[in-house]
Amino acid sequence: MPISFNPTAPLVVVVGSTGNQGGSVIKALTESDRPYRIRGLTRDATRPVAQRLTTQGVEVVNVSLTIENADAVTAAFAGASIAFIVTNFWEHRNREREVAEGKMMVKAAMDARVSLVVWSTLESISQISNGKYTHVDHFEGKAEVTAYARQLGCPLLTVQAGAYSTNHMQWKPFMQKRQEDGSYVLDFGLFVRGGIESPALGVGAEILTCGEEISVGEMAAQLSHITGKKVTYKRITDEEFMAATEAPYEVALELLEMMKFFDEFGYYAGKGTKPSREYLSRVPQTWGEFVRENDWSSVLACMIAIQ
Structure with missing residues (x-):
């Protein structure tokens, strides 16, 4: 269904709307038979992919998702029923920064009284391995934000990302064949949509994304x-x-x-x-x-x- 402009339709705020996961979430919601209003957050609304979202009916908001900009981030979540939150560790490879920004966005969504926060997370490898593996920061930071959100009483739905098939083509020197609009096809949003729409899921649920289990x-x-x-x-x-x-x-x-x-x-x-x-x-x-x-x-x- 095309993106709705009806004020009674749920407003979904999507972090990383021009990225792989956020873009996939928007695509999955537009394929639903339910109406959604969508607000996409991005650091650069002038990018072609952001402009394409605007033409599709997405309310694109230019906002920097940093701890110094917490007030603007909270304002970006205002009026939302649902928020999809994701962080990008590999952009800076700084666990402390990822945790700080993840916590900031969770708090901002709660301050805006969002009824469902969909958080893209991963397991704590150090905890599961009893301290055997302690250097997998891009897992640990997300797990730390999950623990914080639960402690805070956040209306949380966690969605864990499986290994992307595209990893085998993106890891230098490999290059994947992209779509005409510069994006990659990802099924991640399909699971987020299921978590939002299924009465059996929602707040408190954990979704483990997987196309198939294969060695x-x-x-x-x-x-x-x-x-x-x-x-x-x-x-x-x-x-x-x-x-x-x-x-x-x-x-x-x-x-x-x-x-x-x-x-x-x-x-x-x-x-x-x-x-x-x-x-x-x-x-x-x-x-x-x-x-x-x-x-x-x-x-x-x-x-x-x-x-």
Whole structure:
């Protein structure tokens, strides 16, 4: 349904409206048969993607989501029934900043009396691993904000992001084939919409996003079969992984511990994802479908094996 201008329709404020997750949420809500008013927050309303949102009926608000700008952020949430909040650790790689900004947005939404706060979060890897893995800051910061929101009594719905299929094409030197408007296709918003619209979910629920549960070995096999190229799965040493990332030591260590955690405890620490798919309006895209829809020539030209 097109974005509504009826004042009786719920107003949804979407943080990161020009990004992957926020843009996906807006897309999913516009595909609903329910009416929504949508206010998209962005730091740069002059960007082409922001201007396209305006033409679709989104109320685009130019606001910097920093702790120094808390009053303006609170004003940006004013009148909203629902808020979708996300932070971008990889923009600055500063856990303290991510936590501070996440807490600020939660508090701003509560001050604006939002009835449902949808928070894009992740697990505490250090807690689940009993202190074995302590360097995965992009998980830990989000988990800290979750704990704060619950302590504050926030009307919280948590949505955890699974591993993006696009990661395999975005990680330098890989480049993914984008859509004509410069965006990526993401099913994340599909789960957010389910959380908002299903009576069985809402406040207090936890959603674990997942198109399908598939091993890296199975991914390699399907990629090989679909592309007709030989792609093999090979386990490597920690040292080989650190070198292969071509990233600063701190980033490489964070990614290494994340991967080792997944291998030992599972992405969602053993929690099943099937219940989170029961309330979706359509079936999410599978890995095989993603492979078929994208051009892998540049990736395969650089890839010896999927590690």
